Amino acid sequence: MFYFLPREALKNWLSEISKVHEVFVPVSPSGFGPYEGKLYLEKKTKLSAKEFFLPWREVILKFEARPGALPSPVFFEPVKERIIFGVRPCDAKGLTLIEKVFGEDPFFQKRREKTILLGLLCKEPGRECFGWAMGVNPFAGEGLDALFLEQAEGYLVKLLSPKGEKLFKDQEAFEKVGEEAQNSFKKAEKEFLEKHPKAPALEKLKEADLLKLYEADFWEGLALPCLNCGICTFLCPTCYCFDVQDEVVGLEGERVRLPEACMFELYSRHASGHNPRRSPVARFRNRFMHKFKYFLDEYGEPLCVGCGRCNEECPAGINLWEVIRAMSTL
C-alpha cells in the first residue's frame, strides 16, 4: 500500500507522533537522536541505527557485589515502543543480516519488536556507496516497516509490514495514493536496478577456496597501513562483535554487553593469554574473511551492505574494494 506526505508536513507529523511514541531521527551528520525539531536528511549519518539494537551498553544482569549474593537477571531493560525515522535502506538491510546471527538473542529481538523502522531512500548514491553491488535493492526496503521515497512535492510512502500498516492506518497527514504513484515507485526501482548491478565478485568469492584465501600472501601488504582501530567495525551497520563485562561500583554490579571489534587485540585474547589472532594482519584478515567468505558461505550473502562508511572514514585510506578485488581474483 502507498501513501503520500507533502514535504512541508513532515516535521509536523514527526512532532505529532512524538506525543505518542519515542521518535528518533538523524539529527546531524554524526548520527541519530530524539526528535526535537532537528532533522538531518541530506546524507546518511556516520553512526547507523545499529546502536538502537546493539546499544553501547546493554545491561543483561544485575548483582550485588558480595560473596554469596545471587545475581538477579534483568534479561532486558524495558524498551518503550519507538519509531526510528530516516533509516537508510542499506542500514535496515544490515539489521536483517545481524538478525541471522542474533535471531535467538532476547535483547536484540525485544528491541526489534518494539521498534518501528521508517526508511528513507537516498536521492542519489553517495560517493562511497555500493549497496547494489552487495545485492541490496534499496527499493525493497528489507528490514523496514515503511519506506519513504522523496519526490518533487513530498514523500511517497510504501508500507512494508503489518507494523507499518498499523502505524499509518490513522495518520491524517498522509493521503492514500492510487496506481499512478505506485507505478512511479516501481519505475524508479526499475531504473535504479538497471543501472546498478550486483558485483560479479561475490560469485567468485563463493567459489574461492577458503584455506587458499586465508593463506594468501596479499594480506600482509594490504594490512600494512591498517591501524587496527575500530572505526570501520564500529561504524559498520553489519558488524556485531561484542564484549561482556562486569561493572562494579561499590556494592552494585551490572553485567553489560557492549560493542567490540575483531580488529582489537583484546577481542580474541583468551583467558590463558593465548591469542589466535595476535598479529595485526590476522585481525585485518579476519574482518574481511568474516564478511566476504565465512558469512557468505554460511548465509549466501556477504556481511556487508555497501554503505561505504568504512571506505569513507578509514583514517589509513584502506579501501574495501581493493581487498575484495584481491580476494576474488586469487
Next chain:
Amino acid sequence: MSWEPRIIAFLCNWCSYAGADLAGVSRLRYPPTIRIVRVPCSSRVSPAMILDALKSGADGVLVSGCHPGDCHYLTGNLFARRRFFMLKKLLEFVGLEPERVQFAWVSASEGDVFAKVVSELTEKIKLLGPNTRFRKILGGKI
C-alpha cells in the same frame, strides 16, 4: 549527619607513612577523613591510581612522599614531582577541581606537618563539597 569528605592518601612507606604514624603516636588531632594506602615511594603512584580513586567515589586524593634529597630510592620523588606537576596541569585544563588532587612532602619526623596537611585538605574539600564530577555511577551518563 553532616557530610564528611573521604580522602585517599597514598603515603610513601619511608617518610610520609612514618610521619602519619608519628602524628598518631603523638596524639595530634586531625580530621578522620583519610584512608591511607601505603606505597613504596611517591613515584609509585600513577595517574590511573589517582583517577581511579576519584572515579570510585573519593572526594580527594593526597599523594605524599619524602622531601627532595630524602627519598629512600634517592631520586624517586624528584621524578614524581615532574609527573605530578604535569598531571595537575592536565586535570585543571579539563576542568577538574584542582583542590581535589594534592601533593605533599612529609618526613618521618613531621607528624605535625602531616596533621596540618590533612586538616587543610579536609577544609578545602569541605568547601568544594562531594566529588560529583568525576565519580562513576553505574549506568550513569553515556
Next chain:
Amino acid sequence: MLTEKIREIAKKLLEEGKIEAFLCYEGTSHPFRNRAVLVKSPEEVKKLLWPSFGVINLATPLQKLKGQKAGILATGCVSRAIVVLIQEGQLKREDLFVVGVPCPGMLDPSKVRDKAPEIIDVIDDLKDEVLIVTPEDKIKFSREELLRNNCQECRHPVPPLYDLLLDFSGREKSPDPYRRVQEIEDLTLEERWQWFEREVLRRCFRCYACRQACPLCYCPTCFVDDSRPQWVGKTRDLIDTALYHLVRAYHLAGRCVDCGSCEAACPMDIPLRLLTKKLEKEALLAFSFEAGLDPEAPLLFTSFDENDPEDFMLTSELKASGKI
C-alpha cells in the same frame, strides 16, 4: 615537485641497495586520503607521492617493519617521532634511512570535506593555494585555512633527524603555537569541564583509533586493556572515557610530537590534540623541554632538575602562608 624528488631518491636508494624497502604514501580512490605504502623495488616507486593528506604519521606503520633496513619519508613530526622511538629503544637508528622534507604542512580532510558537498579532486600547490574540484566548479582556498590545526601550530616543520634532506622550502615555524590551548585556558573551570564533556566525552565512542594512530602508543598492553586491575571500564560511561583520555594524554607528556595523527584518525572529529598540546606547552614553559629533537637526550620523565617547580604542592602552599 616534491613527488618527483621523492621517487627519484627512493629509486636510487633501492637500486644502490642502501635500503630493502621504502615507506611512503600513495594515492587512493578517495580524493582526500593518502595511504601508507611500502615499496620494495625500483619499479614500484612510481606509486609514491607527496601526500597532501598523509595525516597518519609514517612512524606508526614503520614499527611493523622491525628488522628491515627501511627508508622513510619524514616530515618534521615523523622525524621527531622516530627520535622518540629511538630514545625509548623501539627503533634502531642503523635500521633506518630517513629522507627528510622541510614540511609544507598537510591538509585537513575534515576541513576540506566541509567545503563542498561533493568533491572530485583536490589540487594543492604546496605553497599558497588549494583548488577544490567539484562536479561543477573549481573553488580556490588559501592553503593556510585548510591546513591541519597541528600544522598551523607546528614548531618544527624541519626534521631534526635525517640522513638526507630534500631541497624544498617548507613552512616557517608557527609564531603562535598555543593559541587554541590558550582559548581553553581562558575559560573558567566550570566552562572547561563543560567543554571537555561536550566536545570530548560525549562524542567519543571508544574506538581507540586515536591510540592506534599514534606512533608513540606502542605499549604491548595499553592500560585500557588491563584487566587486573581494570583501570578503565569498557563502555561509553563518561567517567571511564574521561579516564581514558586523561591517562592517554598524560602518557604522551614529553613524548607527543604533535603530529596530529590521533586527531586525524578520530572519526568524530574530537579536538583531542588540545590535551597533548597543553602538556607540550607546560613542559616547554616549566622544563624548557621539547620532545623528539635529539636521540641522545633524556626524556622528560626520565630526568629531573633539583629546582623543578614545586609551588603546586600543598606543602609549599602551607609554607608560603606560614602554616607549617
